[in-house]
Amino acid sequence: MCEANAYMVKNDAETLIMESVDLVEPEGEGAWRLVGIFGDQKIVKGRIRGMNLVDHKILFEE
Structure with a gap:
């Protein structure tokens, strides 16, 4: 399988946003x-x- 997990990075710490991401698209x-x-x-x-x-x-980062 080719899916990935998405994380938000703050102060070098990774927080899980979503598991098993299959598609990433720009949304505005x-x-x-x-x-x-x-x-x-x-x-x-x-x-x-x-x-x-x-x-x-x-x-990702803010």
């Missing part, structure tokens, strides 16, 4: 729509700090 100015493998959705405000696809991580 400074926001992203995350869609999980079961169709669940969440809007995240911030910017993408980085992605580590080997470790299945998507990192």
Whole structure:
């Protein structure tokens, strides 16, 4: 499987936002729509700090 977990990074600490993210799409100015493998959705405000696809991580920051 190719899904990843999404995290918000603050002060070098990672907080889990959503597990098993299958799709990341821009959702307006400074926001992203995350869609999980079961169709669940969440809007995240911030910017993408980085992605580590080997470790299945998507990192966001405000």
